[in-house]
Amino acid sequence: xxxxxxxxxxxxxxxxxxxxxxxxxxxxxxxxxxxxxxxxxxxxxxxxxxxxxxxxxxxxxxxxxxxxxxxxxxxxxxxxxxxxxxxxxxxxxxxxxxxxxxxxxxxxxxxxxxxxxxxxxxxxxxxxxxxxxxxxxxxxxxxxxxxxxxxxxxxxxxxxxxxxxxxxxxxxxxxxxxxxxxxxxxxxxxxxxxxxxxxxxxxxxxxxxxxxxxxxxxxxxxxxxxx
Amino acid sequence: xxxxxxxxxxxxxxxxxxxxxxxxxxxxxxxxxxxxxxxxxxxxxxxxxxxxxxxxxxxxxxxxxxxxxxxxxxxxxxxxxxxxxxxxxxxxxxxxxxxxxxxxxxxxxxxxxxxxxxxxxxxxxxxxxxxxxxxxxxxxxxxxxxxxxxxxxxxxxxxxxxxxxxxxxxxxxxxxxxxxxxxxxxxxxxxxxxxxxxxxxxxxxxxxxxxxxxxxxxxxxxxxxxx
Numbered sequence: 452x453x454x455x456x457x458x459x460x461x462x463x464x465x466x467x468x469x470x471x472x473x474x475x476x477x478x479x480x481x482x483x484x485x486x487x488x489x490x491x492x493x494x495x496x497x498x499x500x501x502x503x504x505x506x507x508x509x510x511x512x513x514x515x516x517x518x519x520x521x522x523x524x525x526x527x528x529x530x531x532x533x534x535x536x537x538x539x540x541x542x543x544x545x546x547x548x549x550x551x552x553x554x555x556x557x558x559x560x561x562x563x564x565x566x567x568x569x570x571x572x573x574x575x576x577x578x579x580x581x582x583x584x585x586x587x588x589x590x591x592x593x594x595x596x597x598x599x600x601x602x603x604x605x606x607x608x609x610x611x612x613x614x615x616x617x618x619x620x621x622x623x624x625x626x627x628x629x630x631x632x633x634x635x636x637x638x639x640x641x642x643x644x645x646x647x648x649x650x651x652x653x654x655x656x657x658x659x660x661x662x663x664x665x666x667x668x669x670x671x672x673x674x675x676x677x678x
Numbered sequence: 679x680x681x682x683x684x685x686x687x688x689x690x691x692x693x694x695x696x697x698x699x700x701x702x703x704x705x706x707x708x709x710x711x712x713x714x715x716x717x718x719x720x721x722x723x724x725x726x727x728x729x730x731x732x733x734x735x736x737x738x739x740x741x742x743x744x745x746x747x748x749x750x751x752x753x754x755x756x757x758x759x760x761x762x763x764x765x766x767x768x769x770x771x772x773x774x775x776x777x778x779x780x781x782x783x784x785x786x787x788x789x790x791x792x793x794x795x796x797x798x799x800x801x802x803x804x805x806x807x808x809x810x811x812x813x814x815x816x817x818x819x820x821x822x823x824x825x826x827x828x829x830x831x832x833x834x835x836x837x838x839x840x841x842x843x844x845x846x847x848x849x850x851x852x853x854x855x856x857x858x859x860x861x862x863x864x865x866x867x868x869x870x871x872x873x874x875x876x877x878x879x880x881x882x883x884x885x886x887x888x889x890x891x892x893x894x895x896x897x898x899x900x901x902x903x904x905x
Contacts, residue, residue: 518745519786523793551789554829555782559746562778566750585831594825601821602781604812 458482459571459610460564462556463512465501467657468575468613470637471621473508474630475612476573484567485512486560490552491521494643503636515559520549553586554595561599561607570606572599577613577621580656589614618660626666635669646671685709686798686837687791689783690739692728694884695802695840697864698848700735701857702839703800711794712739713787717779718748721870730863742786747776780813781822788826788834799826800837806844807883816841845887853893862896873898 459476463469463485476483485508487501498514505512553576560572576587585591592609599607613621625631639657640647647654647670661668686703690696690712703710712735714728725741732739780803787799803814812818819836826834840848852858866884867874874881874897888895 516745516749518743520789522743523786523790549789550792550830550832551785551826554785554825555789558778558781558785559750562747562776562782563750565777586829588828591825591828594821594828598781598818598821598825599778601815601818602813603777605777 456570458484458567458569459573460560460567460569461485461510461573462560462575463487463501463505464575465497465499465504465638466575466653467618467634467637467639467660468577468621469501470504470633471625471628471630472573472575472610472612473504473510474625474628474633476610477508477510477630478628480571483508483510484569485510486563487512487514488517488556488559489514490517490519490556494638494640496643496645497638500636500638504633507633507636508630513563515563517555517559519555520552551586553584553591557595557609558599561603561605564607565603565605571608571610573610573612575613576611577616579615579617617663618656619663622660622664622666626664631666631669635672637670639670683797683833685711685794685796686800687787687794687796688712688737688800689787689802690714690728690732691802692724692726692731692865693802694845694861694864694866694887695804695848696728697731697860698852698855698857699800699802699837699839700731700737701852701855701860703837704735704737704857705855707798710735710737711796712737713790714739714741715744715783715786716741717744717746717783721865721867723870723872724865727863727865731860734860734863735857740790742790744782744786746782747779778813780811780818784822784836785826788830788832791834792830792832797833798835798837800839802840803838804840804843804848806842844890845883846890849887849891849893853891858893858896862899864897866897 457480459480461473461476461483463473464487473485485505487498489498502512557572557574564572576592578588592611596607596609616624625634639653641651641653642648684707686707688700688703688710690700691714700712712732714725716725729739784799784801791799803819805815819838823834823836852861866880868878868880869875
């Protein structure tokens, strides 16, 4: 693989963190592209959000299908199971945990990046607010980076600009990058609602970050109220 | 994850190597299951072979779909998609190399194993006749094992019983395991033919292994001749 270190591929889900990463990448790399995994997410609004954000940011976006997780089942993000607020007794993780998800998403992004001749991967995983998901941890990213390097014989680097930030710091970073307007297009709510439900774990976490950063969430500000 | 170390999940493609791994696992683990990835392989006969082998061996088999590689294109294994050079990539790709394939297949198998409470994974990757594919190397498997362990917080071990064997040694191993009859159901031919074409690189490699081991290939012995 002949890589172009000044180019980056951002894993863009359409949520707050990956949107922030896109803005970060646009600041740090000359050429930026986006990859979005269509894994059968229950809320297709996420995919629409990702496409809208890529368009607004002026970057090429590739949607990569992955029907595996829906077929494997066992989680609340692709199946019919409701998102439960607590954790499962079996593994002490929320039922939104999809085993292996970030490993596979990043590997798919790397497979696409390989074809593009891009070695720099950017993802919004965050240890601070990880809900205990082991595939969001820095150690996991280090191990995966090594696996990608060996397995594709390519000089991949996984950039995780949000790894050790609080949600409030992430909000402030995006403001400083001048990308806050992109968040009006993003999607966070686990229940797929727009305006967001405000009570699911994802909504609560997002609201907390904006509160602590003392910044208004442009998604809330621009979403017309429901009647 | 509460793992059962006496249980193993074998990545079963329906070919010679993974069939040998299945027999190996049946010898070494009390409980064995199989996972087969349906990634849109051009020759569906491989999937039929995998199902027949699992049935003959008396193990449960799960077929995991993965439509990503076909969508990403850029390789000759997922078939009819012709890749226009210059559109896909700035670099030249060998079109039989599917970047990231084994990484993703093993990660998917691990995701399924996680749900089964199985931590022992078995794969037929082989450094000896890897055709230089970096995702068949021992270093890659070590790195991936670490990524799976960290990323799913589970004590995965990737077993690669064929890693350093020649094809002849693999044939002899299967004979010693008493599993040679399973090979009558396996599929190797790149051209998807049954009886095998005998002239494609995969057929030639398989024949060479049997010749050197001085063992008759049960696939050839049991396949009725074409008229």
